[in-house]
Amino acid sequence: MYRKMLRIRKFEKTASVFFAEGKIPGFVHLYIGEEAIAVGACANLRDDDFITSTHRGHGHIVAKGGNLKYMMAELFGKETGYCKGKGGSMHIADAELGILGANGIVGAGHLIATGSAWSAQYRGTDQVSICFFGDASTNQSTFHEAMNLASLWKLPVIFVCENNLYGISVSQARHQNIKDISQRAIGYGMPALSADGNDVLTVYEQVGEAVSRARAGEGPTLLEFKTYRQHGHFEGDPGAYRPKEEVEAWLQKDPLPRFESHLLGSGILTEEELEAVRSEVDEEIREALEFADASPYPTPESSVQDIYSDLIEEARIR
Amino acid sequence: MKKITYGEGIREALREKMLENKNVVLLGEDVGPYGGTFGVTKGLWEQFGEERVRDTPISEGVIVGASVGAAATGLRPVAELMFIDFLTFGMDGLVNQAAKMRYMFGGKISVPLVLRLPAGGGISAGAQHSGSLEAWVTHVPGLKVVYPSNAADAWGLMLTAIDDDNPVVYIESKVLYSQKSEVPERMTKVLFGSAAIAREGADVSIVTYGKQVHDALKAAAALAKDGIEAEVIDLRSLYPLDKETIFGSVTKTHRALVVTEEVKRGGYGGELSALISEQCFDELDAPVVRIGALDSPVPYSQVLESLVLPSVADIVKGVKEMF
Numbered sequence: 269m270y271r272k273m274l275r276i277r278k279f280e281k282t283a284s285v286f287f288a289e290g291k292i293p294g295f296v297h298l299y300i301g302e303e304a305i306a307v308g309a310c311a312n313l314r315d316d317d318f319i320t321s322t323h324r325g326h327g328h329i330v331a332k333g334g335n336l337k338y339m340m341a342e343l344f345g346k347e348t349g350y351c352k353g354k355g356g357s358m359h360i361a362d363a364e365l366g367i368l369g370a371n372g373i374v375g376a377g378h379l380i381a382t383g384s385a386w387s388a389q390y391r392g393t394d395q396v397s398i399c400f401f402g403d404a405s406t407n408q409s410t411f412h413e414a415m416n417l418a419s420l421w422k423l424p425v426i427f428v429c430e431n432n433l434y435g436i437s438v439s440q441a442r443h444q445n446i447k448d449i450s451q452r453a454i455g456y457g458m459p460a461l462s463a464d465g466n467d468v469l470t471v472y473e474q475v476g477e478a479v480s481r482a483r484a485g486e487g488p489t490l491l492e493f494k495t496y497r498q499h500g501h502f503e504g505d506p507g508a509y510r511p512k513e514e515v516e517a518w519l520q521k522d523p524l525p526r527f528e529s530h531l532l533g534s535g536i537l538t539e540e541e542l543e544a545v546r547s548e549v550d551e552e553i554r555e556a557l558e559f560a561d562a563s564p565y566p567t568p569e570s571s572v573q574d575i576y577s578d579l580i581e582e583a584r585i586r
Numbered sequence: 587m588k589k590i591t592y593g594e595g596i597r598e599a600l601r602e603k604m605l606e607n608k609n610v611v612l613l614g615e616d617v618g619p620y621g622g623t624f625g626v627t628k629g630l631w632e633q634f635g636e637e638r639v640r641d642t643p644i645s646e647g648v649i650v651g652a653s654v655g656a657a658a659t660g661l662r663p664v665a666e667l668m669f670i671d672f673l674t675f676g677m678d679g680l681v682n683q684a685a686k687m688r689y690m691f692g693g694k695i696s697v698p699l700v701l702r703l704p705a706g707g708g709i710s711a712g713a714q715h716s717g718s719l720e721a722w723v724t725h726v727p728g729l730k731v732v733y734p735s736n737a738a739d740a741w742g743l744m745l746t747a748i749d750d751d752n753p754v755v756y757i758e759s760k761v762l763y764s765q766k767s768e769v770p771e772r773m774t775k776v777l778f779g780s781a782a783i784a785r786e787g788a789d790v791s792i793v794t795y796g797k798q799v800h801d802a803l804k805a806a807a808a809l810a811k812d813g814i815e816a817e818v819i820d821l822r823s824l825y826p827l828d829k830e831t832i833f834g835s836v837t838k839t840h841r842a843l844v845v846t847e848e849v850k851r852g853g854y855g856g857e858l859s860a861l862i863s864e865q866c867f868d869e870l871d872a873p874v875v876r877i878g879a880l881d882s883p884v885p886y887s888q889v890l891e892s893l894v895l896p897s898v899a900d901i902v903k904g905v906k907e908m909f
Binding site: 352362371381383574 | 651
């Protein structure tokens with residue numbers, strides 16, 4: 269879990285640098301500060317379980333086992349990227365790992381995860397789906413429609429809310445009249461709780477219980493994990509809407525040093541071992557960068573490919 | 587040849603595919619014991635059970651969105667919305683998710699979903715239950731769109747739709763549900779992108795689909811009395827579009843009239859008209875004529891409704907003005 273958290277942190281730091289340098293175009297929403305949630309949650313999953321992600325998706329994809337090279341190449345808009353350069357940061361998916369896509373639409377994943385859970389239930393497998401989403405997406409109708417159906421049909425889906433306290437620039441207090449998002453489960457007869465999202469072990473444990481219940485056919489759970497994004501909503505957003513003291517206070521709760529202290533304090537890893545993991549991850553990131561940099565850009569023809577499973581004459585380049 | 591209704595055509599195709607493939611499942615509002623708002627799924631719940639014919643809450647967002655998730659992970663859902671107008675609630679699932687997933691994800695995820703949408707006016711259902719919104723969906727790369735006009739096509743297009751690995755929007759004309767027409771003893775698929783020539787003629791091509799095919803045939807019969815032989819083209823699938831048949835017909839007749847039930851402004855009829863004008867300009871002896879509904883929501887009163895929606899007389903008049 270530590271290695272995965274570090275992989276996310278370093279991948280994101282690198283993306284931040286290359287975005288600033290203009291090597292990565294478009295929008296990039298980084299997961300820095302929220303690593304404990306994706307990693308703690310996905311540590312309970314198998315490759316054939318499903319996740320849906322958000323526009324802040326890199327962390328979920330790494331946590332579910334995504335390939336750093338293909339991710340970096342996708343951010344660079346290269347042909348070797350996960351989506352052949354047609355998806356970008358907000359649209360990475362990997363069907364083989366059950367990653368049903370990062371998503372640029374706030375709240376879309378609730379419904380898709382409900383559908384993948386229904387599919388698993390119908391096909392009689394014990395696959396579960398985790399739907400990652402932010403606090404602000406619980407104001408969308410999709411959240412409520414999904415919660416109702418998942419609860420009604422007892423679907424094996426775990427709704428994991430990453431409450432980073434802001435919907436873009438609007439604080440939670442200004443976008444909803446409740447403090448804990450887990451309260452919303454009451455209206456759907458669904459078990460729920462709120463917990464510390466910067467402690468990977470707490471996340472691991474709570475999601476673990478929900479996954480066991482889902483696999484056993486006992487239905488969905490809503491889990492809210494409180495966390496904080498250390499960067500702005502997107503790269504380039506200075507985040508001036510957040511009080512300095514608040515940012516400072518949350519930096520003190522950074523999930524990575526916390527987990528490091530725990531690993532050292534409980535004698536699970538030594539400082540040398542941690543350092544070894546750090547340099548291994550550095551090497552992985554370097555390789556991913558090299559791969560992305562050396563990869564070719566997509567061909568013009570590919571801009572109209574993969575729209576349909578079969579060829580339709582319509583799509584052609586002018 | 588036997589005769590069955592348009593609704594039965596859809597149902598028999600659903601039954602056939604459900605018998606063939608366990609991963610074909612139905613969902614929607616009242617599709618279970620009730621048999622669907624227009625009775626299309628009658629008997630399927632009894633035959634296939636609760637797990638395969640699922641009544642959902644009145645919640646179009648989740649009907650479409652969950653179908654996308656299910657389709658991406660191994661099922662072949664056929665979802666019904668009660669009226670095409672309610673697609674407004676399911677639009678994100680269809681347009682931003684289903685249609686774009688394959689492309690955004692580099693061709694690695696398929697969404698074999700069929701979305702059934704009863705459309706059109708003519709039953710005094712008022713503005714929120716009488717929509718013709720085919721332009722919205724044909725506008726979106728990643729979707730296929732079909733619109734049958736008779737029982738055999740309804741059956742054959744549904745067989746193709748369920749087997750298709752792409753999201754298919756299957757639009758149904760609700761005034762045709764109870765209309766009977768002939769179907770062969772053994773039904774086969776109707777391939778997408780294959781228009782039918784519903785009536786041959788040498789003087790003008792009437793390009794249309796759905797309920798308006800019947801209006802066009804009536805108009806053609808009236809025109810024949812005045813010595814004008816109209817060829818009526820039933821598109822059957824709006825995307826992919828059988829341009830070859832359209833252009834071939836126009837090359838023969840040198841005149842084209844497009845009739846659709848949607849509001850003319852920004853409609854699919856405009857697209858068809860532009861295509862013919864672009865591709866067959868040298869063949870045309872007159873500008874392409876478009877017939878559609880008036881620029882208005884569909885009114886309730888029968889008097890007003892029949893005024894707003896295109897009529898057989900409108901088609902006859904439109905054709906005559908081309909000569």
